[in-house]
Amino acid sequence: EPEVTQTPSHQVTQMGQEVILRCVPISNHLYFYWYRQILGQKVEFLVSFYNNEISEKSEIFDDQFSVERPDGSNFTLKIRSTKLEDSAMYFCASRGQGANEQFFGPGTRLTVL
Amino acid sequence: AQSVTQLDSQVPVFEEAPVELRCNYSSSVSVYLFWYVQYPNQGLQLLLKYLSGSTLVKGINGFEAEFNKSQTSFHLRKPSVHISDTAEYFCAVRPSQGAQKLVFGQGTRLTINP
Numbered sequence: 076e077p078e079v080t081q082t083p084s085h086q087v088t089q090m091g092q093e094v095i096l097r098c099v100p101i102s103n104h105l106y107f108y109w110y111r112q113i114l115g116q117k118v119e120f121l122v123s124f125y126n127n128e129i130s131e132k133s134e135i136f137d138d139q140f141s142v143e144r145p146d147g148s149n150f151t152l153k154i155r156s157t158k159l160e161d162s163a164m165y166f167c168a169s170r171g172q173g174a175n176e177q178f179f180g181p182g183t184r185l186t187v188l
Numbered sequence: 189a190q191s192v193t194q195l196d197s198q199v200p201v202f203e204e205a206p207v208e209l210r211c212n213y214s215s216s217v218s219v220y221l222f223w224y225v226q227y228p229n230q231g232l233q234l235l236l237k238y239l240s241g242s243t244l245v246k247g248i249n250g251f252e253a254e255f256n257k258s259q260t261s262f263h264l265r266k267p268s269v270h271i272s273d274t275a276e277y278f279c280a281v282r283p284s285q286g287a288q289k290l291v292f293g294q295g296t297r298l299t300i301n302p
Contacts (some may be wrong), residue, residue, distance in 0.1 A: 079231065106288065118232075118278060118292040131287055166232065170288070175220060176241060177290060179232035 077101045079180035081167050082101060083161040085187045087109040088157055095181045098167030107150045109142065111135070118166065153163065154185045157187045189190030190215040190281050201269055202301050209264040209296045219281045221262040221291065223253055224271035226276040235277070238262065239284070249273065274300045 080099045100107050109121040112137050121131045124142050141153045150169075154161055164184050168177040195210040220239050224232040228270045230246065236247025243255040261277060279293040 116267040117294045120291070125286055133287055176234050176237065181231040
C-alpha cells in the first residue's frame, strides 16, 4: 500500500541553524501539506502546496519557513533560522485529485537546542 | 474559522469494554469531519470520515462515529476494545468547500488495560 514517508525521523539542531525536513508524498498525489504538533498541543496546519505554489498558509508559516518540490518526488520544508519554539513533530500529508482524505507521514521530530 | 474540542485528554478502559471518545466542533459553514488514529511511532491514519448522507459512519478496526449537526458533535465509538486499540485519537474538520486545511482537536489518548 502506498504511503507517505518522511526523513529524518528525528532531527536535533542548534538554535539559529537551518533545517530541511523531507517528505516523499504518495506518487500520484497532487496536493501537499505540512502540519506540526508542539508537545502536548494540537496538530496545527502550516501550509498547503499545489501546482508548484503555496495555496494556503497559516500565521505560523512566516518568512523563516519555505516549501519546495525540488523534483518529481520530494516535498521539503525549510526553516531558515530555527528557534527554540520550533521544536515540534512535523507531519507531511498528501492528497489525490478529487479526494477528501489526506494521507499522513510518520512525522519528523525536530528538537532545537 | 473552525475549531475542534476533544473533551477527554485521556481515556482508560478495560479490554472488551465499550468506549466513546467525544468530539465537538464549531463552524459557521458546513464541514467534513474525520477521525485519525496515531499508533506509537507512526503517522496519522484515517479511521473514518463523514462527508454527507447517513450520519452514522463506519470505519476501520470496528470503529464508528455519529454526526450530530444540532449538537455539533462527532463522537467516536467502539463496542468492544482490544489492547491493540491503544493509541492517540484525533478528531479533525475542514470546510466542505474551499480551504483544504484540517483543523484538529487536541487528541485523546486511549489506554486499554487487560
